[in-house]
Amino acid sequence: MVETATEIAVSCAGVTKAYGSGQARVTALRGIDLEVRQGELLMLVGPSGCGKTTLISVIAGILDHDDGECRVFGEDLKAMSGSRRTRFRGDNIGFVFQQFNLIPTLTIAENVAVPLLIAGVSRREAVGRGRDLLNRVAIGDRWTALPSKLSGGQQQRVAIARALVHNPRLIVCDEPTSSLDHETGHKVMELMREVAAGDGRSLVVVTHDSRIFEFADRIARMDDGRIVSVTEKA
């Protein structure tokens, strides 16, 4: 892994992305220039269809952009082979999804352990570390429960624990509070700030939930595939 001299976790310059071809071609990103600093919580906000999800997919290395350059911790993900990029994601990036994507037949401790299992850690150790993370997100007493037995807020805590368990340097979150009520969403964001955004870890949070903007260090506003403004926290 190449460390950059700067404190930039992610840098995008002139990133474009289009879907389809011919008359059905839709341009999702129209030359994105964006930097995510190490240790900051950046929110990507904007109306539906403005390209937020496409942008974090590119940043997370699960979608190839067409033009421009996107570097994550100094690495050009597009230039990597598929297997190397997969390994890079497994080592460096954590995910929090809108729909949680917890495997319903695994206990929550096992769900949290999944990134470690992917990395080849033994089941016993992985689940043990999963339980530790569940304690940190204040749900350790329910480690044997199945996801279906938990509320939406609790499931999102589990998802946060899963995103953290392998100690990634970047976490991408897609609408982490959209499935939650205001109070629960607030608590989840507090948790993200306390637990996730530490140790120089960067968070990129896609949201259109203005009630959680207060948790951002910076807010990048998107519209029609472009970053229209980036504002620092007051």
Next chain:
Amino acid sequence: MNFVAIKMLVGDRARYLGILMGLTFASLLITQQASIFEGLMARTYGFITDTGLPDIWVMDKKVLMIEDIKPLQDTMLYRVRGVEGVDWAMPLYKGLLKARLDNGSFQTCHVIGLDDATLVGGPGTMVEGRLEDLRRADSVIVDIVGAEGKLARPAEKAGGDKIPIKVGDTLELNDHRAIVVGICRTTRTFQSQPVIYTTYSRATLFAPQERKLLSFVLVKAKAGENQAEVCRRIEAATGLAAYTQQGFKDLTYDYFMKYTGIPINFGIAVLLGFIVGTAIAGQTFFNFTVDNIKYFAALKAMGARDSQLLGMILLQAMIVGAIGWGIGVGAASLFGFLLRDTELSFLLTWKLLVISGCAIMVICTLSALLSIRTVMRAEPAIVFKG
């Protein structure tokens, strides 16, 4: 990741049971139908199996199977006895004769004539009486299925049970009196006629007079002699055909395979089991994968390599395959066991277990290939689609 794969599979009870049901059904149908086929085919050479003592069967060169009798001259027996490597050679008569029943009707029976002195080729199991009783005048031994079935006497009153013939009863074989001195048990043969054992000389007396009446010469090779080599010598010396016991079984088996519709009829049933199993299990397994595609995509996003996902799917397929095959084979075995005393022909051999196992493995592999293709093509980016 193995335990994740297993818990994903068994945790989804409905789909898991659906896949298992499809594979169990396929395994059951394939194993059961193939076992009935094998049982039926084993009946074609049931008489050879029962006549266990000789090593070699000698017959006319044109004989195609055990029921295809082409009589030899009695002198052939002495020519065979003179061949090097032959320990002993005995005559055997085998023919279809009509028995007249008490109600006036006739029943065609298999009459087996054994060497008068040694009674070589007699039934393996005597239910009543002794084989040596055949040395008594006009004596015959009747197989129990025939005695209780087609040769049984009419019921004393209308609607009553037929009365099995028993030791001491008489039969009329081709206008000759025959006294039942024993009841035996024989391996079921492909034909359903009763089997009647008697001596060779008496059998030729019962049979219509013909110039040639010797059906087979039963040969025991000398200890240490190569049976195939003795067969070759007999053929060279007599111009007859000589087969080892297994060789004669194979000849009969091959005849029925080639000239009857049995293989294709059972083959269709087995193929149907395979197709239905593939359809049910394949479809359910594929649906299971499609339903879990967002979790597989999430695993991809989180860094799972294609090889790991491939391993997970193959493991899932192999687990349901092994369990489904086991249950299906178990059910087929139970079916055969429960119906062991009936007319059902059922022979489950280790080869059939291997064949049904391979068939289930093919079904699982096909199912897994469909699923693997879906998972491999899944874009991890779909995890961000709410």
